[in-house]
Amino acid sequence: MxxxxxxxxxxxxxxxxxxxxxxxxxxxxxxxxxxxxxxxxxxxxxxxxxxxxxxxxxxxxxxxxxxxxxxxxxxxxxxxxxxxxxxxxxxxxxxxxxxxxxxxxxxxxxxxxxxxxxxxxxxxxxxxxxxxxxxxxxxxxxxxxxxxxxxxxxxxxxxxxxxxxxxxxxxxxVQIQNLSTWGVQTDWSYHFHGPQILTGAYGDAWATNILHFHLATRGTQYALSQDRIDIFGRFLTEGDAWFTMGSVWTWGILGRVIDRGVHVWYTHLFPSDQLRALAMDVSSAYTAFALLDYADRLEHRHEARPLVGNRHFYTSDFQVHRRGNWTAALKMHSFRTIATECDNNENLNGEHIGDGVLNLYTRDAQYGSGEEYENIFALLDWKTINGITVEADTPLVRCNRGKLAMLNTTFVGGVSDGHYGTAIMDTAAHNLMAKRTWHFYDDFIIALANGIEDNTTALLQTTVASRLLPPADTAAVCIVIVYTIAGKFLFALLEKHREKLNCQEAYSKHMTEVTKVTPKLLAYIQYNVTSAILIFSTKKDNTKVADVIIGSMLYNYRVFVISTGSKYRHYEIVSKDMETSNMLHMLCYDCKDGPNTGAKLIFRAVYKLFGLANLAMCVDLIHEEIKAKFRWLNHKIGIIEGEKDLVVTKKDKALDNNKRPSTTDCNPVMNTNDKMIENENEARKLMPNNNIAHTHPIKINSNKETLHQRAAATKGKLLFKSAICR
Missing domain, CATH: 1.50.10.100 (Chondroitin AC/alginate lyase)
Known part of the structure; x- marks a missing residue:
């Protein structure tokens, strides 16, 4: 005063x-x-x-x-x-x-x-x-x-x-104002020059004067009323205290005055003895103790109770997350709020101040002096301030009559239960659009970005940290994640790389399991079905026995198949739908008078145990004769194995019913040219050695449709796959 x-x-x-x-x-x-x-x-x-x-x-x-x-x-x-x-x-x-x-x-x-x-x-x-x-x-x-x-x-x-x-x-x-009025808001933030959070600038000056004049008029006819004393106490403890790290403000609520040097950085205008005096006047014991703790933290007293929790200031698009030894402050903006201003030629580079700036305080965050950012503003590259995602080579928009041209979005906000919080922001800057979220926990923050779009070839970057190294007067450090629009967000690239490794590991184990079971399965199937003479031998197993024997052989493999889905979430072993199983049942179980009955009973056992997709994997690894039989089966049920013909086409669907093979006639085979093949030996000639429909190649960056996408687009059609990377 x-x-x-x-x-x-x-x-x-x-x-x-x-x-x-x-x-x-x-x-x-x-x-x-x-x-x-x-x-x-x-x-x-x-x-x-x-x-x-x-x-x-x-x-x-x-x-x-x-x-x-x-x-x-x-x-x-x-x-x-x-x-x-x-x-x-x-x-x-x-x-x-x-x-x-x-x-x-x-x-x-x-x-x-x-x-x-x-x-x-x-x-x-x-x-x-x-x-x-x-x-x-x-x-x-x-x-x-x-x-x-x-x-x-x-x-x-x-x-x-x-x-x-x-x-x-x-x-x-000293009252809670409506959103259109400058001053104290319903969430205890402070607005000035419109819906702009300026708690540490104009709000600091306002609160300091109110505090001084309240103490000066106590006991006089000019004294502040009790209800307003209580409002003011809550403003300091539920608003200002959350934005204070030790004796400094988080710089996201300073506005353009960051241009004025270190003296605006400190909350020195709040004498701690005056806060203690105010604590004697409020009617709430909770507020009184909070004021005393606030005063102690301003004096860097480490025995003071820390302020811990999460608070989302919804009128200001701002969230603060405080823990015992670290604090994070997230500043966003939307069509409801103003991120910052640049009046009087101050804050000329502040275009991105509201674009998801995440300031992290880890050096004595409850009681310190904010050394991570003290006097850093002249050193900053304002396209790499904490947490923002921008086009790296696009120049900053300059100040125009006190305003910075910013793109405002509507889907911005957050939630908090008082201890944990989540914030969401649709970010827009120049040609860049992104959907971003932040999730605050006890020991970490998860920051996610999705839907990153840019209609240019600009280099995009996200800054993780941009602050002073200890000691504070040595140098500034900036950690930046860079990515291109062609390659998408680096996090997405890393995730795809992780998916690829996930698929490769699963595929390797998958092949190991198949290799274990193949010799026994191959020998048994060859013994029972590969020779016409052996098929009619009285020593061959009947259907019931074959079911039991194959089930025993493949039990461990079945366990692997079941566990794969949970262990390797990017690697899938897909089963067929009910329509296909019904058709296969008719073709393989009910054709009692067709050829190759022995082969059919083997297929029946494998399919019954594992489904069509796993039947395909097994067949992929056994004798060519069995492959030909399987291809014959696929043609019979309308599944074409070429990469371009994984689904039954409309042309197939339009075949005249008189020309369509009967479900009780197991002899004809249909090829990709819609010609009838009466002999499975001819079908064997058409069978490629590497059947791409059975094993989907592990290619992460392929531009071709995946089998998932094709399946979604072909409702009612028949297709199959074995193991794929999604």
């Missing part, structure tokens, strides 16, 4: 003496200041007023330099120059808020009895520039600053009606 606290007194006195020693007694100006500057933010002439204020505080504070006539002369000399020059800035804020605030503060500290009428009238005139009754400031910091001017003027001139009015209007800002 105006006068220094006891612990600030010595520093204030030293600064005042320093200002006095450097003041030019002839011009009453300071030679080190450039009075011609007109910068919207860094404006030297205002430092002239700040130095007068410091000298006035040293002159009037108890224990200061009350009787220092030289210091008093210097105050009047420098003040006269300011009144004569009345320096103005193109930025209205200096002229309407900051200058009147400093001037009325000087008048209040010095006292009108020690001032000339010229000085008093000039300051009163200047103070009316802060005309809050004309502007509609809502519940924002600008209103409180202008009310502060009125309070100083009223107190200095003993205009107590002005004082009463000032406090009444000021206290009205």
């Amino acid at each position: 105006l006068w220094p606290t006891p612990d600030q007194l010595n520093a204030t006195l030293a600064q005042a003496i320093g200002n006095l020693s450097t003041l030019d007694p002839k011009t009453c100006q300071w030679p080190d200041l450039n009075y011609s500057t007109r910068g919207p933010e860094n404006w030297d002439p205002v430092l002239h007023m700040f130095r007068i204020s410091t000298m006035t505080a040293a002159l009037t504070v108890p224990g200061g330099r009350e009787n220092d006539t030289v210091l008093l002369w210097a105050v009047h000399c420098a003040l006269r120059v300011w009144i004569e020059q009345d320096w103005q800035n193109p930025n209205w804020w200096w002229n309407y808020i900051q200058d009147p605030l400093i001037a009325t503060g000087i008048m209040l500290m010095l006292g009108v009895e020690r001032m000339s009428s010229e000085e008093i009238n000039a300051i009163i005139t200047m103070s009316y520039r802060a005309n809050w009754w004309i502007k509609d400031w809502g519940g924002g910091a600008n209103l409180v600053w202008e009310l502060q001017v009125q309070l100083y003027r009223g107190l200095a001139t003993s205009n107590y009606s002005a004082v009463a009015q000032g406090f009444e209007v000021m206290w009205n800002t």
Whole structure:
């Protein structure tokens, strides 16, 4: 506020003496200041007023330099120059808020009895520039600053009606505002300049003033009401405290003031002793303890209770996740919110500040000083700030009249149960679109991206971390994941590589299992079906015996087939649908008078135990005669084995019923040219050595349709496959 606290007194006195020693007694100006500057933010002439204020505080504070006539002369000399020059800035804020605030503060500290009428009238005139009754400031910091001017003027001139009015209007800002009004929101975030979260900027200034004036008016007729005290306490503990790491703000809620250097980084405007005093005034014990803990953390006291949990600030598209030794802060934006601004030539590179920026604090996150990002902003590549996905080579959009052109989406938000949380954001920037999610847990964060689209050949990149290495003044590190639109997101590429390895491992084990069972199965099948003479031998097994023997041989293989689905989720062994099984049942079980009855009973046993797909795998590895028989079966049920003919075509479906083979006639065989083959030896000639319909090749990057896709597009048609990588 105006006068220094006891612990600030010595520093204030030293600064005042320093200002006095450097003041030019002839011009009453300071030679080190450039009075011609007109910068919207860094404006030297205002430092002239700040130095007068410091000298006035040293002159009037108890224990200061009350009787220092030289210091008093210097105050009047420098003040006269300011009144004569009345320096103005193109930025209205200096002229309407900051200058009147400093001037009325000087008048209040010095006292009108020690001032000339010229000085008093000039300051009163200047103070009316802060005309809050004309502007509609809502519940924002600008209103409180202008009310502060009125309070100083009223107190200095003993205009107590002005004082009463000032406090009444000021206290009205201590309430939960609707979304269209600047100030405290329903989720305890703070909006300013529209639906923009600025808790650590304008919100900091507002809360600091409310805290100071509440403590100053306790026990007076101007005191803050109890219900508003409780609202303010909850705002600090359920809002501000969540955005604070030790004694610093997370920089996602600072807005454009990140351009101003390290002094805006700290929450030093919240004196911990004042938070403890507020804790004595709130009616909720829970809020009181939370205020005490907050004060302790601001003082870096490690014995303080840490703030742990998850909170989604839904009006601001912001989520904070806190654990005992680390904190994450996620900043998003949507059509409902404003990500940032670039007024006064500040924050000119902030285009991506709201594009899913995920700031991670791991160095004493509960009690520290935020060294990961301290003064980092001049070092950052603003296309590689934490967590964003962008086109690497696309230039940043420049500021246009205080605004940054951003693409807003509607599907942005999050949920939280108070301990864990999830956030979702449809991201849009330039030509890039992506669907992104973040999932916050006890020891880790899962960040996912899907549906990444870009209609250019731009190089895309996602930044995992961009922060200072310890110690804080050494260097900045940036970890970036780069990917191209042609290859898709790198995470997707890694997943596909993992799928390929998954398939290869499963395929290797699959072949091992098949190799184990093949010799016995091959010998048995050859013994029973490959020789016409042996088929009619009385020593051959009948259907019932064959079922039992083959089932025994393939039991272990069956166990492997069943377990494969859970162990290797990218490797499938697919069974046939009911229609095919019914047809196979008719062809292989009910054709009692057809040829090769012995072969049919073997197929029956294998199919019954494993299904058509596994029957195909077994047949793939045995004698050519058996392959020919299987092909004959496939043609009979309408399954064509060529890669282009995995499904029955409409042409096949349209065959005249008179020409279609009977389901009780097992002799004819249909080839890919729709010619009838009466002999299975001819079918054997058409049979390729490597039947691609049986074993789908393990090719991850193939542009051809997968069997899954073909199956989905051919409802009611017959197809089969054995083992594939999906």
